[in-house]
Amino acid sequence: MPKETSSRNLIQMARIRAGMSQVDLARAAKTSQPAVSAYESGKRSPSVETLTRLLAAAGFELRMQLAMPDTHDASRKGAEKFLPTSQVVAHISRERKRLTANERGKKT
Amino acid sequence: MNEVRRLDDVGLLNALVNHSVEFILIGGTAAQLLNLPVPATVGVDITPLRTAKNLKRLAEFFDAVHAALMTSEDAGTWFPRIPVENWSQYSTLHLLTDFGLLDIVFEPAGTQNGYMDLLESSINQELGNSKIRCISEEQWVEMKTSTGREKDLEHLGMYFSQRAKKKNP
Numbered sequence: 001m002p003k004e005t006s007s008r009n010l011i012q013m014a015r016i017r018a019g020m021s022q023v024d025l026a027r028a029a030k031t032s033q034p035a036v037s038a039y040e041s042g043k044r045s046p047s048v049e050t051l052t053r054l055l056a057a058a059g060f061e062l063r064m065q066l067a068m069p070d071t072h073d074a075s076r077k078g079a080e081k082f083l084p085t086s087q088v089v090a091h092i093s094r095e096r097k098r099l100t101a102n103e104r105g106k107k108t
Numbered sequence: 109m110n111e112v113r114r115l116d117d118v119g120l121l122n123a124l125v126n127h128s129v130e131f132i133l134i135g136g137t138a139a140q141l142l143n144l145p146v147p148a149t150v151g152v153d154i155t156p157l158r159t160a161k162n163l164k165r166l167a168e169f170f171d172a173v174h175a176a177l178m179t180s181e182d183a184g185t186w187f188p189r190i191p192v193e194n195w196s197q198y199s200t201l202h203l204l205t206d207f208g209l210l211d212i213v214f215e216p217a218g219t220q221n222g223y224m225d226l227l228e229s230s231i232n233q234e235l236g237n238s239k240i241r242c243i244s245e246e247q248w249v250e251m252k253t254s255t256g257r258e259k260d261l262e263h264l265g266m267y268f269s270q271r272a273k274k275k276n277p
Contacts, residue, residue, distance in 0.1 A: 006258050009265035016268040070257055072211070075202050076149055079178050079209050087115040088150055095140070095147050102145045103270065 007051050008042045014058035015040075029057035117152050118236050120173070120207035125238040127169040130157040132226045133233075133242040134216055134251065139263075141233050142245055145270040146263040151209030155216055157223040163192040166212075173205040218247075218254030 015025045015036075022040070026033040031054070038044040039054070046054065052062045080088055117137055124131055135153030139146050156166055167189035169175075176184030184204040187195060195201060201212040219225035226243055233242045243251065249267070252260040 004258075006256075006261050009258075009261035012265050013261070013268050016272045065256070067256070070255075072200075072202075073149070073259060075178060076151055076209065079202070079204065080150060082184070082204065083115060083150065083208060091115060091150050098140070098143070099145060099147060102143055105274070 003042075004045055005042060007046055008040050010051065010062070011036070011046070011054050011058075012040045014055050014060045018058040018060075020058060025054065025057055029054045115150060115208040117208065120152050120205060120210060121235055121240055122238050123173055123207065124154070124169055125240060127165050127172065129165045129169055130162050130223070131155060131241065132223055132230050133240055134213060134226070134248075135211070138242050139248060141235070141242055142248065144245065144248065144267060146266050151211060153211040153213055153216075155213050155219075155223050155226060158196065158214055160192070163196050167192055170203075173207060173210075175203045175205050175210070178202040178204050178209070216251055218251045 011025075015022065018025075020028070022033045022036040026036045029036075031050075035044070036054070039046050039050075048062075055062050121133065121137075131154040133141065133152070134155050135151075136146075136148030137152045140148040156162060170189050175187075177187050179185060179202075189195075196214070199213070199215045203210045203212065213222075215222045216226070226247060227241075229244050229247050230241045231244050232239050249264065252264050252267075
């Protein structure tokens with residue numbers, strides 16, 4: 001069973017977009033900062049009620065919808081085996097370097 | 109089956125430009141070009157203009173780069189370029205080309221009219237000797253938000269987290 005990661009990203013995204021700190025969000029959602037931190041780090045998964053409350057405290061609402069499974073990434077992954085391995089590895093390495101430079105505020 | 113000897117995103121995009129295909133770069137390569145803090149997977153995603161003239165140019169481009177359909181069973185199946193309606197009726201085409209993987213996404217998430225919806229806010233980016241149209245950072249955020257997929261939320265999380273870090277180091 002794949003681990004659910006949407007909640008933590010939604011909470012973090014909503015908080016940052018609202019310009020709130022974890023303390024601000026915790027206060028607004030009537031919970032504690034360690035709880036918000038645990039949700040954002042993925043150490044704990046909130047219930048749907050808690051998630052709804054946290055997002056509302058940041059000024060957002062949770063909308064859910066059913067969708068067919070997305071096959072794009074699986075098909076890309078499957079296709080990679082038909083590509084030159086050394087070049088796929090080089091691509092991944094270049095991307096890692098770019099992201100590291102990006103984090104340090106440099107352009108590659 | 110196609111044999112891909114090299115992965116060359118720039119070559120692929122230049123080939124599109126050389127065939128006068130009107131398109132907007134989306135997806136991971138767009139994020140890479142915008143230098144967004146999210147990893148780009150191998151392959152190029154584009155949203156082409158869906159007019160008869162442009163689809164004809166796209167068909168010519170398919171021939172030039174030996175585009176083949178990717179399916180779960182096969183690495184590359186040749187498909188007839190004409191009539192264009194045969195392949196342009198689908199919302200997405202996963203292709204293998206001489207330059208690597210190419211996804212044609214006529215209606216990306218968050219749009220109803222694909223290219224036309226993206227055009228106004230898209231930006232021109234220089235790529236080698238060519239200029240290509242690319243989604244803007246705001247559009248990238250909007251598209252990722254629209255899909256609601258876990259992977260996209262993960263990328264948005266990375267994006268907003270790093271943006272916040274840069275704002276308040």
